[in-house]
Structures are given as structure tokens and as C-alpha cells.
Amino acid sequence: MHSILKTSLAALVAAGITASSAAADAHGLSGELNIISDMSNPAPRAVMEGLAADFDALHPNLEVNLTIVDREAWKTQIRNALGANPPDVVNWYAANRMRPYVDAGLFADISDLWAEPEFEALASTKGAMTLDGAQWGVPYTYYQWGVYYRKDIFDQYGLSEPTNWEEEMANCQTLLDNGVKCYTIGTKFLWTAGGWFDYINSRTNGYDFHMALARGEVEWTDDRVRQTFANWRQLIDMGAFIDDHQTYSWQEALPFMVNGEAAAYLMGNFAVAAMRDGGLTDDQLDFYQFPMINPDVDYAEDAPTDTFHIPAGAQNMDAAKEFLRYVTSADVQTAINGGDALGQLPVNANASIDADKFLEQGFDMLSNNAGGGIMQFFDRDFDAEMASVGMEGLQEFMVFPDNLDDILMRLEETRQRIYN
Amino acid sequence: MSVSPAVPSTHASRPQRGWYKRNEIAITPWLFLLPAMIFFAVYVIIPIGQSFWISLHEWDGLGEKTWVGTANYERLLGWGDANVDRKFSVSFWNNLKWLVLYLLAIPAGLFIALFLNQTVTGIRFYKSMFFFPFVISQVVVGLVFSWFYLPREGLLNAILGFFGAGPINVLGDPTLATYGIIAAGLWPQTAYCMILYLTGLNAVDPEQVEAARLDGAKGHKMLWYVILPQLKPATFIAFVVTIIGALRSFDLISVMTNGGPFGSTRVLSFYMFEESLSEFGFRMGYGAAIAVVLFFIMLGFITYFLYAMYQDEKGAH
Numbered sequence: 001m002h003s004i005l006k007t008s009l010a011a012l013v014a015a016g017i018t019a020s021s022a023a024a025d026a027h028g029l030s031g032e033l034n035i036i037s038d039m040s041n042p043a044p045r046a047v048m049e050g051l052a053a054d055f056d057a058l059h060p061n062l063e064v065n066l067t068i069v070d071r072e073a074w075k076t077q078i079r080n081a082l083g084a085n086p087p088d089v090v091n092w093y094a095a096n097r098m099r100p101y102v103d104a105g106l107f108a109d110i111s112d113l114w115a116e117p118e119f120e121a122l123a124s125t126k127g128a129m130t131l132d133g134a135q136w137g138v139p140y141t142y143y144q145w146g147v148y149y150r151k152d153i154f155d156q157y158g159l160s161e162p163t164n165w166e167e168e169m170a171n172c173q174t175l176l177d178n179g180v181k182c183y184t185i186g187t188k189f190l191w192t193a194g195g196w197f198d199y200i201n202s203r204t205n206g207y208d209f210h211m212a213l214a215r216g217e218v219e220w221t222d223d224r225v226r227q228t229f230a231n232w233r234q235l236i237d238m239g240a241f242i243d244d245h246q247t248y249s250w251q252e253a254l255p256f257m258v259n260g261e262a263a264a265y266l267m268g269n270f271a272v273a274a275m276r277d278g279g280l281t282d283d284q285l286d287f288y289q290f291p292m293i294n295p296d297v298d299y300a301e302d303a304p305t306d307t308f309h310i311p312a313g314a315q316n317m318d319a320a321k322e323f324l325r326y327v328t329s330a331d332v333q334t335a336i337n338g339g340d341a342l343g344q345l346p347v348n349a350n351a352s353i354d355a356d357k358f359l360e361q362g363f364d365m366l367s368n369n370a371g372g373g374i375m376q377f378f379d380r381d382f383d384a385e386m387a388s389v390g391m392e393g394l395q396e397f398m399v400f401p402d403n404l405d406d407i408l409m410r411l412e413e414t415r416q417r418i419y420n
Numbered sequence: 421m422s423v424s425p426a427v428p429s430t431h432a433s434r435p436q437r438g439w440y441k442r443n444e445i446a447i448t449p450w451l452f453l454l455p456a457m458i459f460f461a462v463y464v465i466i467p468i469g470q471s472f473w474i475s476l477h478e479w480d481g482l483g484e485k486t487w488v489g490t491a492n493y494e495r496l497l498g499w500g501d502a503n504v505d506r507k508f509s510v511s512f513w514n515n516l517k518w519l520v521l522y523l524l525a526i527p528a529g530l531f532i533a534l535f536l537n538q539t540v541t542g543i544r545f546y547k548s549m550f551f552f553p554f555v556i557s558q559v560v561v562g563l564v565f566s567w568f569y570l571p572r573e574g575l576l577n578a579i580l581g582f583f584g585a586g587p588i589n590v591l592g593d594p595t596l597a598t599y600g601i602i603a604a605g606l607w608p609q610t611a612y613c614m615i616l617y618l619t620g621l622n623a624v625d626p627e628q629v630e631a632a633r634l635d636g637a638k639g640h641k642m643l644w645y646v647i648l649p650q651l652k653p654a655t656f657i658a659f660v661v662t663i664i665g666a667l668r669s670f671d672l673i674s675v676m677t678n679g680g681p682f683g684s685t686r687v688l689s690f691y692m693f694e695e696s697l698s699e700f701g702f703r704m705g706y707g708a709a710i711a712v713v714l715f716f717i718m719l720g721f722i723t724y725f726l727y728a729m730y731q732d733e734k735g736a737h
Contacts, residue, residue, distance in 0.1 A: 075699045079481055100702055104482035188680065244571040246681040247592040379700070388700035396682035399592075410506070 529613025
């Protein structure tokens with residue numbers, strides 16, 4: 001299975017790029033290109049190995065060395081990797097998540113790449129790759145967040161996809177009256193609660209306010225933030241979320257939805273594969289955009305971008321930049337994001353979306369109905385330390401909403417320490 | 421064929437020996453100790469010094485260090501006008517809970533050891549069963565106990581349900597979670613203490629037991645006045661190992677709750693890890709300050725242990 005996937009992907013990519021590769025060959029890259037990647041799950045790993053092999057084949061004088069590191073481990077290893085004997089290309093994430101490495105001068109400024117006309121096609125994520133007026137990496141994939149729900153359960157109780165908060169609450173009440181929880185969630189590792197905050201805050205106060213809060217420009221004790229929590233609390237008080245969610249990881253919370261004890265899950269598109277593996281068919285499973293709360297603000301959506309970067313100490317800068325051009329080209333992005341590969345969305349506007357119900361819906365939503373803006377996600381938009389203290393507070397709020405004042409005070413204390 | 425000299429040699433009968441040869445007895449032990457001492461210095465002594473140094477800085481682990489003096493300690497311990505860092509006080513009290521409750525492993529281990537020290541058929545089997553938790557990795561113990569505690573499917577709630585008690589979510593309840601983890605940690609630690617005591621019981625002098633029996637001692641009097649004093653070395657080791665184990669508790673917390681819910685199960689070593697090395701940890705200086713505080717707490721115990729051992733040695737001479 002593994003090798004079949006890999007070879008078919010390789011064939012796909014190879015077929016796609018032969019036309020455009022003639023120009024690239026002219027550069028005559030030589031030497032070594034060392035890549036460290038965190039794409040360690042089976043499917044992403046095959047994609048990465050295919051990318052490296054194909055790039056190697058394209059450049060006869062270049063030797064591509066690929067090291068794959070466990071995704072979770074990479075989050076702590078990247079510091080050492082960038083510091084001592086850095087490779088030429090690494091994986092990381094967009095927005096504030098890359099700030100520590102940008103500030104420490106460990107990522108190379110690649111604004112010159114972004115100035116090339118081909119990069120026009122990546123304009124949608126340019127903002128997320130920009131810090132201090134320069135660009136520090138390129139995106140290779142992104143995915144939408146939204147509410148995945150059990151269509152069969154909705155049909156059973158005569159519910160339809162909610163578009164505003166009243167419908168949302170009414171739907172939820174109907175479900176609860178029938179003994180079904182509205183939402184499953186597992187907050188053991190905290191970040192899932194961050195998704196809920198992103199959505200309720202941006203729907204209540206808008207994208208600009210949310211990002212101002214992320215930049216530390218707004219007090220956590222602000223009335224507008226309190227309004228966000230008040231809206232959230234309506235769901236908590238009616239018992240919309242499953243019990244004991246602080247004990248489960250996001251995967252451990254899936255069975256509630258698969259068994260029909262909960263009707264919906266606010267999640268990233270990567271959850272679809274797990275839901276299908278759990279036995280849900282595409283007839284049972286559907287997707288809707290998080291409903292409107294405040295009609296005065298436009299929809300903003302979470303769509304985290306995964307990225308490649310060049311370390312400042314890279315030995316083979318030319319080859320590294322060529323590799324970034326390669327992974328951002330439309331054909332390659334189409335191939336690596338296909339349903340048989342990553343199963344996510346390509347960033348390049350000229351790439352095509354795989355024929356998958358959720359990818360198509362997500363792409364349509366992000367392109368046509370996210371006028372407010374694209375958020376990266378709580379732990380990528382907010383400063384690292386603010387995010388960790390914040391998500392802990394969000395988890396506590398979901399279990400003990402009465403502690404809100406204390407939680408907000410704590411967050412405000414942290415904000416003042418970090419941003420002053 | 422050798423030709424012997426005609427005149428007797430005027431040289432000293434034995435040739436001059438090398439410097440090493442002359443000092444062999446004094447130097448050789450140090451030579452053997454040298455590798456260990458170098459390793460100890462490089463991997464223990466120098467890093468301790470570095471921790472002290474880093475704790476006086478603000479440092480993200482990547483760029484330049486900024487000198488902040490004792491600012492990290494002021495925030496951590498609430499010196500001056502700052503409040504005590506709440507996460508620190510939670511961690512500190514949890515460490516204390518660990519310290520006190522973990523000591524239960526010693527009497528529990530002794531009890532099981534006494535129970536297993538019988539000559540009954542099949543006792544070897546029971547012994548190996550009791551050895552078992554000690555052999556399993558802490559990570560596995562943590563996993564097994566988290567399943568045991570699961571709010572819906574867990575065995576604990578099945579048992580409680582049988583007695584009509586309501587379901588509880590041990591690891592999801594900030595007031596219970598730490599105790600739940602300690603209970604999990606007590607399992608292998610008790611097994612460890614039991615092994616120590618079983619070894620100690622083997623060394624109990626049968627003649628003294630016999631003599632005490634002739635004097636009419638039995639039951640708990642026999643245990644208290646005859647057996648326990650002879651188990652003193654085993655008790656000492658069990659005490660040292662348990663205290664150190666409680667202070668460095670980390671893996672169970674990491675596996676079972678990851679410090680949660682809402683950071684209520686943090687201990688100092690886990691908090692240190694979170695601040696300096698975890699996914700969002702970019703405060704090396706602050707983490708180092710926590711490490712220094714933990715080091716001083718440990719140092720208190722280590723000094724006491726060394727003192728006790730020294731007294732013991734003196735008594736033996």
C-alpha cells in the first residue's frame with residue numbers, strides 16, 4: 001500500500017512537471033540538498049519521499065538527502081536543528097508560530113522568491129508568511145476548519161444546517177431533548193478549545209478584533225472578549241458539549257460522533273479521514289460553515305497553513321530556493337494535495353482540487369465566503385506563551401464557566417508581561 | 421653466552437623505578453575514578469552551574485541572553501512586590517503531596533514482603549506477580565491507569581457502579597487528578613520497596629529470631645523489636661529511592677494528564693519542562709530558575725542522606 005501510493009504519486013508528479021522542468025534544469029544545481037521534514041504520518045511521509053525523489057531526479061548533479069522526524073518531536077527538535085549544522089530546507093508552520101525563529105535570525109528571508117511573478121498565485125497566504133515586512137517561508141498545503149456533522153441524525157430530527165446563532169441554539173436544543181449531545185470535543189491537549197474560541201470570537205467581534213487580541217493590543221478583560229465568552233457559555237450551560245471532554249484527546253472524542261451520541265464536531269479537515277475510518281459513510285457525514293453570530297461582521301475562517309522554510313545557515317541556498325519554487329508550483333501542489341496523498345487543499349490558486357466532497361466544500365468556503373479573513377489557528381496566531389496559557393484557560397472555562405473572571409485576569413496578567 | 425664482569429658492579433642493586441611506579445598505590449585508584457569524575461563534572465556539576473547562570477537571564481533558548489538578575493526568582497517566588505507565580509505554587513504543593521503520599525510505598529512494600537516471605541507452595545508464582553509492576557515501564561503504567569480511570573469505560577467506575585457509587589472522572593477533576601496519578605505511581609514503587617525488603621528479610625539472622633522466640637516474643641513484638649531493626653539498611657535505601665522518585669515524578673504526569681486539567685497536576689519538574697523545552701516553551705531562564713529551586717529542595721534531602729550514611733559508617737568503625 002505504502003509503496004503503491006508512493007510510486008503512483010511519483011508518476012503523477014513526474015507527468016505533471018516534465019513540461020515545466022526544462023527551464024529549471026538550466027540552473028544546473030549541484031552539491032547536496034539536505035531536507036528535514038516532519039511529515040511523519042504514513043501518507044504525508046510518502047508525499048515527502050516522493051517530492052524528494054522527484055526533485056533529485058530532476059537535477060542530476062544534485063544529491064537530495066531527506067530526513068523525516070516525528071511530527072510531535074520536531075516541535076522541540078527544530079531549535080537544535082536550526083542552531084547547529086542546519087539543513088537547507090525544513091518544515092514548520094505559518095504566522096506567529098515562526099516568530100521565535102525569525103527573531104533569532106534562524107530562518108532565511110526569502111522575500112526575493114515572493115517577488116517572482118509565479119508567487120502571485122500564492123497571494124492568499126502571503127500575509128501568514130509575512131513577519132516584519134518580509135517573507136520567511138512558503139506554504140505547501142492548508143485545510144479548512146468547520147463543523148462536521150452527522151447528516152443522518154440531523155435528518156432524523158428534521159434539522160438543517162444552521163446559518164445563524166438562533167438556528168444553532170434551536171438545533172442544539174432539539175438534539176439535547178432527544179438525548180444527543182450537540183458537539184463532541186476532546187480538550188486534553190487543549191488546542192481543540194482554541195478552535196472554538198477562534199470561531200466564536202471572530203463571529204462575535206470580527207477578524208480584525210480577533211487579530212488585534214492575538215497581537216496583544218486588546219485587554220482580555222475587555223467587554224467584547226466577555227461577550228465572546230458569554231456567547232460560548234450559552235452552549236456550555238445548555239450542555240451542548242460531551243461530558244468529561246478534558247480527559248479525551250481529539251481522537252478519543254471521535255467515537256461519540258461515530259456512535260451517534262454527539263451530532264457534530266468542530267474540527268479541521270484532517271478529521272474526515274479518521275471519521276471515515278471509524279465507519280461513517282459520506283452519506284452520513286456532512287459539513288457546514290460555523291454559523292453567523294453577529295450579522296455585522298464578515299465570516300473569518302481557520303485555515304492553518306503548513307510550510308517549508310530555509311534556515312539562515314543553509315549550505316545550498318540556490319537548491320533550497322529551487323526546491324521551494326518546485327513545491328509551490330501548481331502541478332506539484334495539485335499532486336501532493338490529492339485525495340490519495342495529503343487530502344488537503346493546495347495553496348497555489350492555479351492548482352486544482354481533488355474531487356472530494358469536503359475538499360470542494362472547504363475550498364469553496366475559503367475562496368468565496370471568508371470575506372473577514374483567514375486565521376491560522378489560536379496557537380499560531382497568538383504568541384507561543386500567550387497561546388499556552390490561553391488554551392489552558394479556555395479548557396478551564398469549558399469545564400468551570402464560573403471561573404471566567406479569574407481566568408480572564410490570569411490571561412490579562414500574561415498578556416501584559418509578554419507584550420510590554 | 422653472557423660474560424660476567426670481572427669487577428663487582430658499584431651500581432645500586434635495583435634500577436631506578438619510574439615516577440608512576442613509585443606512586444602507583446596512591447595514583448591508580450584516581451586513574452580508575454578519573455573517567456567517572458570527568459563524566460560527573462561534564463554532565464552533572466557543570467550543567468548545575470550553567471542552570472544557575474541561565475536562571476539569571478531571560479533567554480528563549482535561541483538568540484542572545486539578556487541579563488535580568490534575580491527577576492526570574494522574584495516572579496517565581498513572589499519576592500518584592502510580585503505575587504507568587506500561581507503555577508509554581510500549584511507545582512510546589514503537588515510535589516509535597518507526592519513526597520508525603522509516595523512514602524506509603526514503604527510500609528506497603530514491607531507488608532507485602534512479609535506476606536511473600538512465607539514457605540508455601542506456589543509462593544514463587546505470587547512473588548513474580550508482585551514483581552511485575554516494577555518491570556513495566558512507567559509509561560505503560562500510566563496508560564493502564566488512565567484506562568482504569570476512564571470516566572465511562574473505565575474499570576474503576578464499573579467497580580464503583582457495582583457498589584452503587586456515582587461515576588467519577590478522576591483524571592478530569594482538578595481536585596482528584598494528582599491523587600489519581602500518585603496512586604498509579606505507588607503501584608510500581610511499592611513493588612520496588614517490596615523487592616528491597618525481600619532481600620533484607622533474607623539477611624535477617626535466624627539465630628536472633630530463634631533467641632527472641634525462646635524469650636516469648638511473637639507477632640508484632642517480634643516484628644518491631646527483632647525484625648525491623650535488622651531491616652534498617654533496607655528501609656534506608658527504600659526511603660532514599662522513594663523520596664528521590666517522588667521529587668522527580670514526571671513521566672506519569674506527562675502520560676496521564678499532560679499537566680492538566682488546567683495545569684492542576686503540574687509538579688516542579690514538569691513545570692520546568694513546560695517552560696523551557698515543551699512545544700510553547702521559550703523561557704529557558706525561567707525554567708532554569710525552577711530547576712534551581714527544585715535542586716535546592718533535593719539538596720536538602722541529599723545532604724540528610726549523606727549525613728545519615730556518614731553517621732552509619734562512623735558507627736561501623
